[in-house]
Amino acid sequence: MWRLIPREVRFFDQFEQQSANIKKAARLLHELIHDFADARAKAYAITTVEHDGDQITHNIVKQLNTTFITPLDREDIYALATRLDDVLDYIEASAERLVVYRVKAPTSACRAMADVIIRITDVTDSAIKCLRTLDPGYHVHIMEVNRLENEADALLRDSLVALFEEQADPIEVIKWKEIYETLEVVTDRCEDVANVIEGIILKMA
Amino acid sequence: MWRLIPREVRFFDQFEQQSANIKKAARLLHELIHDFADARAKAYAITTVEHDGDQITHNIVKQLNTTFITPLDREDIYALATRLDDVLDYIEASAERLVVYRVKAPTSACRAMADVIIRITDVTDSAIKCLRTLDPGYHVHIMEVNRLENEADALLRDSLVALFEEQADPIEVIKWKEIYETLEVVTDRCEDVANVIEGIILKMA
Amino acid sequence: MWRLIPREVRFFDQFEQQSANIKKAARLLHELIHDFADARAKAYAITTVEHDGDQITHNIVKQLNTTFITPLDREDIYALATRLDDVLDYIEASAERLVVYRVKAPTSACRAMADVIIRITDVTDSAIKCLRTLDPGYHVHIMEVNRLENEADALLRDSLVALFEEQADPIEVIKWKEIYETLEVVTDRCEDVANVIEGIILKMA
Structure with missing residues (x-):
């Protein structure tokens, strides 16, 4: 028992560590987008x-692989780990697109999206911290993640309307369309994380 | 027992209600595409x-969250609910793209796709109605969903060939390519629903 | 017992048969890309x-549907079968894009990607062959699949940089961007197969 308890706890530590990592990446993306130097x-x-x-x-x-008793189902630990990884991947992909496509400077639509990404990764982090104690407060955070994902969706729609109206150069349309869509996917992946958390808590409660 | 039975039945009611909702949305999309006024x-x-x-x-x-005994595995109820939600999301996304991109009128390729979407959502609905009794007739419906998804795939391919041959304006190519692809994804998501249904019936039978 | 054992073994036979099929398709794609006649x-x-x-x-x-005792969890057999199917679908989709978009000839970036696809499908095949005996050697193959997927990712990024720098015709940009992305998805789907294999072996070991 003595050896198992600390091991069990470590999963929650690592999910929270990964979530802190995501928050850090979101802040770096925000900085990149607000100051492109x-x-x-x-x-x-x-x-x-x-x-x-x-x-x-x-x-x-x-x-x-090496823990016999886990605090959550193995499949759920696996799912949560890979979904958190996806959030980080799309934050990186968003930054990479801006650099690879050699844009002159991020647009105001990018800045608005980066703001939403800061907020949704913060709320996702709050939801993850509910896992350890199956805190029923998770539900408020999940609802907020969903609300922010809808906000990002609306932002994407408005950005595309403006892009197609204002941008005559098709190459620029291709680039910006993909940049906006990649930024929006970050919020979709946060919603996926929220769904896994909800699934786990539903199952355990 | 008295309280549990009606609760169990309610899941099937709600899946069928959601499926009726999808059929309704498919009909509204069909109407939008056939008459763009x-x-x-x-x-x-x-x-x-x-x-x-x-x-x-x-x-x-x-x-x-509040039902102790469920007629299906919790994970399967969750998966089916979210997959049905996806079908509805892509029907809405298809309609939204047509409006957001300010197209003059849907093309004949859109009309053909809307016809397939009516048929595939009808057949998906028939498959869902098999869940309640684990009706082995589900298999015919699943096969038909797969066939219709292949039909939509072929339609998409032909639409893209025609688009790239006939449309010289790259901005128009970008818009229509995405509209056709989004319409096709509706049928992919119906196939996902069919796969979940098949998985459930395989497990229960 | 006599009837069950051969049935159980047949799943592994069929996974290996599907993997051989994928290797075959990868070689045909390689041939198509290296000689477009x-x-x-x-x-x-x-x-x-x-x-x-x-x-x-x-x-x-x-x-x-007809086997009572399976060597793996039903859900895992289902997941592995569908993920392998996805790899094949994207190999076909890559070939189809090249033909549908009527390109004159595949680029050197396509050839580099086809080479990676040969290697990653070979290594995925090695990982699948570990399933039957839960061979711990699977881990080396999984790591190599991940490495090759990263290589494909870097190739995609470099191809897109070059495409946007060198190609002035937006229609050509649209076509090649999608061709490169579809080729890269083949390697993403191999990574998905590797993840399912890892999940199965983690659970069984």
């Missing part, structure tokens, strides 16, 4: 955070 | 149906 | 392999 270096900093995240994901999977 | 109002009607659907999804998840 | 006929050969694969997937699902 040294874009390449700032995007590289996000890639570094994403690599740290990969390491956490691998540690979680390795622990799954 | 008042497009914005017609798209808004679809959004309303989609919001009703969100409510049903939330009710199902809430019931999962 | 008779492109339509070569793409058609891939479609034939894909249809054979659909048949294997259906056989696996049908066997699930």
